[in-house]
Amino acid sequence: MILTVDVGNTRIKAAVFEESTVVENFVFEKIELEKKIEKILKKFPNCSDLVVASVGSVEKQSFLAFEKQLKVHFFTHEDVFPFHNKYATQKTLGIDRMILAGGATLQFPKQNRLVIDAGTCITYDFIDENDNYLGGAISPGLRLRYESLHNFTARLPLLTLEAPDNYVGNSTPQAIHSGVVNGFVYEIDGFIDEYRKEFSNFIIILTGGDAEFLAKRLKNTIFANSNFLLESLNQTYQYKIDND
Structure with missing residues (x-):
């Protein structure tokens, strides 16, 4: 075990x-x-x-x-991973992102994979069908977006995650929920659309603490698994044992 x-x-x-x-x-x-x-x-x-x-x-x-x-x-950057790391600043690449890339490579072979981890930050990690890790993007997660609106303005309240009633917020709380949640969803769908323009044979894996909340709101077809990082950690460790 x-x-x-x-x-x-x-x-x-x-x-x-x-x-x-x-x-x-x-x-x-x-x-x-x-x-x-x-x-x-x-x-x-x-x-x-x-x-x-x-x-x-x-x-x-x-x-x-x-x-x-x-x-x-x-796990460190010195470990053996099942992909070719093409990131320009490899030592600054988060271990969590490397583990997710490892799991995606092992679980979905010979496909283009985009791993989206929706947690404190949202990270996008792309591994092509030839197992090259190319990079991705990092932006604030849902909680950070709520906190930044409160912390960097004089009057906006600090709210917790809530699905907006409508795209048109008819009060300040509803306007914040609409902006944060809908803006977040548009961002993710926008990134996916751009990747789809360039790559075929494509799978999107959505994970992280906010994965279940987001999954039903995205227009794109995704594979949602909130435990994907832990599963990837186990798979990548098994790969390391077999390939050291």
Whole structure:
């Protein structure tokens, strides 16, 4: 069994895998990390590997405390990945984006793949049918858009995610919801349309915390999987073991 852990900017997600099958998923706050992992390992004592992808601010020592119980591996840029990295600044490419690209490459072979991760930020990562990682885009996620409207204006309220009643917001809260949500959806559909103009044999994978909310609002056909990063973490780790 393998315990995969995704340390994001906001929360931590984890999953226990038996080969390629998810046994159980977990979501918790960073402050709970060591207690939660200890609890997971008590429930699943057959876990042999703890695999971590981190873009958040969690000390490695929190994971290394479990080294006596199982093998701990932190994914880095030095690891073997199943794609050819054509990014101009490879050392600045987020490990989470590399893991997503690895999972897309392994799960959807010989296709053009666009992975859209809708979390604190929204990232777009494109891997062509020849397994070349070409790059993508980064922009603010839904929560950041709500927060920026509040933090950088004098009077706009801080709202939480809510589906707008109409495209025409008839109050300030409804106008904010319309602008944030509809603007976000138009952005994603716009990016997809541009990729479709240039590439055929194409699959779009939507993941991240806001994936389910967004999936039914996009006009384009997508493959939505909120756990795709954890699945990709498991798949890419298996690839690393086989190819080191």
